[in-house]
Every structure is written in structure tokens, then in C-alpha cells.
Amino acid sequence: xxxxxxxxxxxxxxxxxxxxxxxxxxxxxxxxxxxxxxxxxxxxxxxxxxxxxxxxxxxxxxxxxxxxxxxxxxxxxxxxxxxxxxxxxxxxxxxxxxxxxxxxxxxxxxxxxxxxxxxxxxxxxxxxxxxxxxxxxxxxxxxxxxxxxxxxxxxxxxxxxxxxxxxxxxxxxxxxxxxxxxxxxxxxxxxxxxxxxxxxxxxxxxxxxxxxxxxxxxxxxxxxxxxxxxxxxxxxxxxxxxxxxxxxxxxxxxxxxxxxxxxxxxxxxxxxxxxxxxxxxxxxxxxxxxxxxxxxxxxxxxxxxxxxxxxxxxxxxxxxxxxxxxxxxxxxxxxx
Amino acid sequence: xxxxxxxxxxxxxxxxxxxxxxxxxxxxxxxxxxxxxxxxxxxxxxxxxxxxxxxxxxxxxxxxxxxxxxxxxxxxxxxxxxxxxxxxxxxxxxxxxxxxxxxxxxxxxxxxxxxxxxxxxxxxxxxxxxxxxxxxxxxxxxxxxxxxxxxxxxxxxxxxxxxxxxxxxxxxxxxxxxxxxxxxxxxxxxxxxxxxxxxxxxxxxxxxxxxxxxxxxxxxxxxxxxxxxxxxxxxxxxxxxxxxxxxxxxxxxxxxxxxxxxxxxx
Numbered sequence: 001x002x003x004x005x006x007x008x009x010x011x012x013x014x015x016x017x018x019x020x021x022x023x024x025x026x027x028x029x030x031x032x033x034x035x036x037x038x039x040x041x042x043x044x045x046x047x048x049x050x051x052x053x054x055x056x057x058x059x060x061x062x063x064x065x066x067x068x069x070x071x072x073x074x075x076x077x078x079x080x081x082x083x084x085x086x087x088x089x090x091x092x093x094x095x096x097x098x099x100x101x102x103x104x105x106x107x108x109x110x111x112x113x114x115x116x117x118x119x120x121x122x123x124x125x126x127x128x129x130x131x132x133x134x135x136x137x138x139x140x141x142x143x144x145x146x147x148x149x150x151x152x153x154x155x156x157x158x159x160x161x162x163x164x165x166x167x168x169x170x171x172x173x174x175x176x177x178x179x180x181x182x183x184x185x186x187x188x189x190x191x192x193x194x195x196x197x198x199x200x201x202x203x204x205x206x207x208x209x210x211x212x213x214x215x216x217x218x219x220x221x222x223x224x225x226x227x228x229x230x231x232x233x234x235x236x237x238x239x240x241x242x243x244x245x246x247x248x249x250x251x252x253x254x255x256x257x258x259x260x261x262x263x264x265x266x267x268x269x270x271x272x273x274x275x276x277x278x279x280x281x282x283x284x285x286x287x288x289x290x291x292x293x294x295x296x297x298x299x300x301x302x303x304x305x306x307x308x309x310x311x312x313x314x315x316x317x318x319x320x321x322x323x324x325x326x327x328x329x330x331x332x333x334x335x336x
Numbered sequence: 337x338x339x340x341x342x343x344x345x346x347x348x349x350x351x352x353x354x355x356x357x358x359x360x361x362x363x364x365x366x367x368x369x370x371x372x373x374x375x376x377x378x379x380x381x382x383x384x385x386x387x388x389x390x391x392x393x394x395x396x397x398x399x400x401x402x403x404x405x406x407x408x409x410x411x412x413x414x415x416x417x418x419x420x421x422x423x424x425x426x427x428x429x430x431x432x433x434x435x436x437x438x439x440x441x442x443x444x445x446x447x448x449x450x451x452x453x454x455x456x457x458x459x460x461x462x463x464x465x466x467x468x469x470x471x472x473x474x475x476x477x478x479x480x481x482x483x484x485x486x487x488x489x490x491x492x493x494x495x496x497x498x499x500x501x502x503x504x505x506x507x508x509x510x511x512x513x514x515x516x517x518x519x520x521x522x523x524x525x526x527x528x529x530x531x532x533x534x535x536x537x538x539x540x541x542x543x544x545x546x547x548x549x550x551x552x553x554x555x556x557x558x559x560x561x562x563x564x565x566x567x568x569x570x571x572x573x574x575x576x577x578x579x580x581x582x583x584x585x586x587x588x589x590x591x592x593x594x595x596x597x598x599x600x601x602x
Binding site: 027047050055 | 493494496497499529530531532533534535537538540554555558559561562565
């Protein structure tokens, strides 16, 4: 297929353009020359240089990593439960992370412990705990049952959301409410060089791992029984997917909040462009997920400076029309 | 027939005898003008003056309509942003008129006091109080007329995300009285806009209000180490104003200005 390299090159080019544009948007005025200087003749006393290297760049990279993580995990989940409606939050990650963060925001836990800012830590813990509960409920007769896992995910997520709602309702301060609302719609404003490595390393390891599993994933789309007959160790593959999705999504959500939609639609976009069983689908999916998130973050800051609209709003606004177009464009079909 | 600060029409069959407020600042206003006996309740947040604590509590958000009916005030005072308009409409359906006040400048608080006095038949007392407060503000203003390099002050209301006092809050006027400026010059739609770290770096304020240096260090600068570059941090100009004085536009606004004066001119 000649299409694939073209799409990759095109995506890479667009990504670079958006990165460069993104580096220019901010409160300090900065043209292309300033950006080049910030990179190659960095002057620590120059606040514009500082803003470009320590605020803008980590933010863009975090958007890239989180977008890629969510799209990648969405792809894995859809393959695992063999359903195009699946997304990375199916395991309860989003509501678990929200619950964890809200517990800190509402003062049940000190906001910093030993100098470490607690909301992301608790968000990560919440994501893992809820995922564990969902997986336990979805596990029967020593194997994972996707339909049961789905239902358990929906039920436990609702429970988490209900607890978050209750805590929010009982809150006594407007500030806390704003913090929760802001958090629940996602943001990259907290990005920094110290935060970035966690989601980035998780994603890179996962990409590396699944470089060896793309074939199994494609076969899994034929259904568990046929995959088993074709020599795929279905149970084993599902566990690997599950563990990967919970870790990668957990880190993404803990750093940036539960950003919706990317994990659902980008896998469809990837399959729509490359075909259902392309060899590089996973990688490409992560790639355009990152690109899409980067673009959304840039738009959010252009539309509503300086703080930017919550990123979850933008991902839906711009994602849905494209998604609808994709569905109608040709006889796009989840199973190919 | 009256018009409140939002231009809403309010019909009062007689001069209101029993009144109450649905905002903490407004409770302070009422206690400053009226006899304690005429105030029939307070909200769950009100803690000043001490006499307010002895009044029955009405939840102000969401409004506890049943408790309002039980206490049956002739008129409720409130401020914009605290009581939603639909709650006011509902109260009026139940026969309890709602009067909104809205303050953009310190002076609006004083004319608000006079308004309350006029509506409740305590015009003279209210006028007297307002004039005395005006004189105190004028004196403070005189002390700082000659400030050559106005200090630029950023007041934080929430740390994650960062929300601050915007240009169109009453703080801006308080700072002007003190010969200083709100560092946020841009006018945002919201009174308390969310800002980015980069925006704050660019503002580079001289003074940061919102918490003690210790709390700022633990919960703000440890989270945003990049902001350690701002002048306020470098020169250790971090102060913790009394929350109720900052937040409530009340007759204690003079106290609030005096407190800010101590921070700005130590």
C-alpha cells in the first residue's frame, strides 16, 4: 500500500507545523527568530526564552503524549472488546482518577505531602483502584469476559461519578468547585519538565511492547474463538492489553484530567485512513492522536486567551464533525 | 415602586419591617444600618457581626425556600453573583421581594448603605455612617496621592487552576485608593479570570496577595516553580489578607483598605 508512507509523512509535516505555531502562542510576544534563539542561544535571564522552553514546550509535548496515549489505548480497548464504542475510560480510569483528585481538592488529604503535589498522585491511585475493581468484576472462570468487563466498567464508573458529584455538591467553597470542574474537563496548564516523563515513558514502553503485538490485535478483531483457533493466546493478550491500558491511561489522566473523545474517535480515524488491519495502525493512531490533541490545545488557547478553553470541549467540537464525515465517507466498517 | 441596582422593579406594599440578606456581605450591610431585631435571619456563611450568629440560618445556595417562608421577611437584600435571578423570581412568586445591589467601586458600597437606609426608613443613620466611612477613605487616599511608582498587585483567589481578582473587581478601586494598581490590566469577561503561568510571568507583579509566604511556598510555588522568577517572590512580598475582608464588599471595606495599606507600605 502506497498510502501509508504518504499519510505518515503528511502527519509528521503537519505535526511540525503545529508544534512551531504552538511555540509562538502565549502572553509574551515571540516570533520565529525568538524561538530559534530560545533553543540555540538560551538565555536564562530572558523571560521570553524561559517561557518558551519551560512553559510552552513541555505543555505542547504533554498534549502530544496525552493525545497519543488516549488514542493508543482507545485502539487497544476497541480491539480487545471487539467493539467500536469502547474507549480507554471503559475500565473506570477517568472516574477513578476524578475521584482521587477530588478527594484531595476537597481536603480529605493534604494538598502537598513531603513537597509532592497530591492531586495527580491520588488521581493515579484512584484510576488503578477502580480499574482493579472493574477487572475483578469482569473476570470469571479464570478468564476475562469482555461483555461483563464493559458492564462492570460502566457501573463502577457511574458509582465513581456519583461520589464525585456528592462531594462536589456538599462542597463549601466556590474555589473548590472551580478546581473540580476545571480538572474534569482536562488541561495541560500544569505541564512541566518534571511531570512530562511519567506519561511519556509509560507511552513509549507501551508502544515498544505493542510493536510485537499488532498482528495478534488484528486477529483478535475476528473474534476470540477464531483468534484462538489461529494460534493467538487470547487470554494472555487481553491481560497485556488491560495492564497497558490501565497504566498508560492512568498516567495520561493523572497529569491532564479525563479528556474525552480522543480515545474514542482517533482509532476510527486511523482505521478509516489506513484500513482496519494495517500493520502500522497502532503507531499511526498514537501519532494522529497526539497531533489532534496538539491542534486542539492550540485552538483552545487561540480562541480563549490566556487560559484556554478546557481541552475536552475543543476535542468534542472539532472531533465530532470529522468523525461524522468519516462515518459517511465510505463504507467504513469497524471490522473492515 | 423601587428599582434595584440591576434595574429590576420591586413593589413594596409598605415600608419593610422584617428584612434579611442572602449574601454575607449584605448581612454586614444590614447590621450596620438596622436594629438587630429587624433582621430575621442569616445565611450559613455569615459570621459577622457577632449578633448575626444568633439569627436563624437560611441556606443561600441553593436557596432554602421553605425556611424563607417560615421566617417571612418583608424584603430580602442580596448581591449579584450570589443569588441567581431565577431564585429571586421564585422568591417573589412566594410574596418575598428581592432587592439586588451591585458594587463596582468602594463608593458604591457607601451609596448602597444609603439606599438600604432609605428603603427601611433609617436614612439618617445610614447617611451618617456612609459619610463617616467616606471621610476615612478620603484620608487614606490623601496619604497615597503622590505615589510615583504604583505597586502592581496580583491577588490570587485559587491556586490550581490559578484564578485571580480581575480588573473589574472592587479590589482594583481599593488599590487605586492606596496609590497602587491591580496587576491584571486587561479586562476579562469574568470578574475572577483564570490565568496561565506565562501570563503571570509577563505581569511580573510586585506584590502577591492570597496566603502567607509559607502556604504560598507549599501550595503555589512548589507547584509552579517557574513563577519563582516574579518580583513578588524575589522580594518576598507575599501577604495573606483576611479572607472575609477581601471578599465581602461591606462597611468593613475601610478595614480591608487599611489592612492592604500595611502590606503595601510596611
